[in-house]
Amino acid sequence: IEWHWHREFEFLYVESGQIICGIGEKQIILSEGDAIFINSKILHRFYASSGGVIPNFVCMPEFIAPENSLVYKKYILPIISSNMSFQCFQIAEPWQARIIQIMIKIMETQENEKIRELSTLALLQHLWLIFYENVKLSDKEKVQTVDEAAQKRVQLMMQYIHENYNHEISLDEIASHIGISKSTALNLFQRFIHTTPVSYLIGYRLQAASWLLKNTNKKVKSIAYESGFHNVDYFCRLFKKRYHLTPSEYRCACLKQYSSK
Secondary structure (H helix, E strand, O other), X not given: OOOEOOOOEXXXXXXXXXXXXXXXXXXXXEEOOOEEEEOOOOOEEEEEOXXXXXXXXXXXXXXOOOOOOHHHHHHHHHHHOOOEEEEEEOOOOHHHXXXXXXXXXXXXXXXXXOOHHHHHHHHHHHHHHHHHHHOOOOOOOOOEEOOHHHHHHHXXXXXXXXXXXXXXXXXXXXXXXXXXXXXHHHHHHHHHHOOOHHHHHHHHHHHHHHHHHHHOOOOHHHHHHHOOOOOHHHHHHHHHHHHOOOHHHHHHHHHHHHHOO
């Protein structure tokens, strides 16, 4: 799962395998049985090992309690508005093991359509109670934080790329969009997502092209242009380097996978 962020907070459990979780500037390795909470609006991505199974769920804070309620203001807002970026859970720690058990129950509950919403709410409120009681936001040594101002700049540049990837855009335009120098833009991208703005742009274009190949009947040439590539041969070379298939081969592989289901 590539770099992204959302207003919902997220809980993820490693059912099997191992994952590398990038959160802001940090890289966290999670093994089988571990879990993690990722706070609202935090930039993150996941890399799973082959065969890795990592069920997760995201939740709007208002699902636990209405935004104007005392419960929300007293128990939810202090966490989602804090500088905490994430919290890992391991079964060796009793309170964290309880949270992992509840996370598993929440995921299992989704199979029961009759009481899914009510059961999920009850379990999530119980989970949050344990979480709130045990997380010490004032303990600066234990709370995992992120440079919010720097992260916001990276997110704004990423958003600009997402909105303009199909046009010709330069590093200078990406940086000047938020009023910073090219060198600052480069440093921020390297700090948070370990690549350059231009490399991220190319990766995003290839991701868009792969979606079009999988979900439309458009010609490869049209997809290349629509994804921001104005040289089809260059697009095909980059695509094969990333996906180890030509665009046409990738489309055929997707069709075979779909027809076998």
